[in-house]
Amino acid sequence: MKVYVLLMVVAGALTVLLTPLVRWACLRWGIVPKLRSRDIQSTPIPRLGGIAITIALVITMLISARIPYMAPLFETNAAWAVVVGALAMCILGVVDDVVELDWLTKLSGQILIAGSMAFNGVQLVSFPIFGVTIGSSRLSLMLTVFLIVGIMNAVNFIDGLDGLAAGVVGIGAAAFFVYSYVLTRIMGAASYATTASLAVITLVGVCLGFLWFNFHPSSIMMGGGSETM
Numbered sequence: 411m412k413v414y415v416l417l418m419v420v421a422g423a424l425t426v427l428l429t430p431l432v433r434w435a436c437l438r439w440g441i442v443p444k445l446r447s448r449d450i451q452s453t454p455i456p457r458l459g460g461i462a463i464t465i466a467l468v469i470t471m472l473i474s475a476r477i478p479y480m481a482p483l484f485e486t487n488a489a490w491a492v493v494v495g496a497l498a499m500c501i502l503g504v505v506d507d508v509v510e511l512d513w514l515t516k517l518s519g520q521i522l523i524a525g526s527m528a529f530n531g532v533q534l535v536s537f538p539i540f541g542v543t544i545g546s547s548r549l550s551l552m553l554t555v556f557l558i559v560g561i562m563n564a565v566n567f568i569d570g571l572d573g574l575a576a577g578v579v580g581i582g583a584a585a586f587f588v589y590s591y592v593l594t595r596i597m598g599a600a601s602y603a604t605t606a607s608l609a610v611i612t613l614v615g616v617c618l619g620f621l622w623f624n625f626h627p628s629s630i631m632m633g634g635g636s637e638t639m
Contacts, residue, residue: 414591424616425622436457456630482601495524495527502520507633524554524562
């Protein structure tokens, strides 16, 4: 547990350090989009905070790969798929914010990234639906892609109110971390280090760090890169 808490703090600290730099860059180069109908701000503010979140998440994951307790996780593809997938989603989101991709191009990119992550081990392999557990690898793959794409678009959609996206994702990630960590202990695993617990506790950290600048009145929104969440 101490390692998880340490990584959460590291992720939060990195986000706190990087977010002002991203905000400064947006203002310096005039990357401040017009207000949307769902925004509540009275004046336009930078919307590329997702870049700081993604960089902090990736750096924290790379640091964890050097910690003996977590290092075995990076001997498989799943942990690296999370890192590469986060970067790819962030790039797609930033490009969409800057040049405004059409919905089909953006959706295709999201499906491609989610599919790549699923093929490399980031899959929902056991989930009871109406009392029936997933028993097909093909169904698991399709359901995983559907959920990843759906969740990233849901987060992107609610990223218009101060603290809403980061708050919702942070709470959800914290709840999932408790679930995955407790489940690992109950099952009596040889190690409590899991890719799922690592990914979500890092997510909790970056959300807490970003909320420092995203509470009302927010000085920056996630925007491009919110899909990483």
